[in-house]
Amino acid sequence: MDRYFRDICHPINPDSMDIPFGGKVIVFGGDFRQVLKVVTHGKREDIVNATLNSSYLWDYVTVLKLRKNMRLSKVPSGPSIEENEKELEDIRSFSQWLLDIGDGNVNPTDDGISDIQMPEDVLITDVNDPIGSIISCIYPNYLLNLGNPT
Incomplete structure (x- = not known):
């Protein structure tokens, strides 16, 4: 180029x-x-x-780094202040974990290969229908609203 x-x-x-x-x-x-x-x-x-x-x-090259994960900066939707704060802390913790993995700070080794322990809440545990499990997690009301044009 x-x-x-x-x-x-x-x-x-x-x-x-x-x-x-x-x-x-x-x-x-x-x-x-x-x-x-x-x-x-x-x-x-x-x-x-x-x-x-x-x-x-x-x-x-001038390197510009993004410091905020916009996909994880959603506003919590819990009904109480305590639930909102808990959800915000979970989001911050997960975002930091992703950055630490990307920066090589999680179980670093000399050969560049690391074993990373995945949090339980991000694992797909439904071995019979993993694709359906992903879809229902991302789009919880997908089947309910399938015929709804709005």
Whole structure:
């Protein structure tokens, strides 16, 4: 992509051949801890060397980190203040646990492979219908509202 942008921008700006991406601002999205390149028959070091962080372009990258998990920042819906506070604390705790896993702070090892204990409340325990269990957890009233257009 870098070479393509340099070539495309060259007629407009002759200096673009010396500027990453021809001087265009590029936004890379995602969690680099989770998005790895596929290297056929590659060893761990081959995969690491194929990542953006190992690229010659990395020196030109400005990393912006999101600090708040927006998917977990919902307003609790419990009927009492105590239940709301308990739900808020559960959300904060789960959010921190996710960040700790992503940062490699949960059972870290030298080889980069860790055993992670999953909380019981996130496990699917219905072995007979796991897909149905996921659907009913995410969309609790799905079947009740299946024919309702609103």
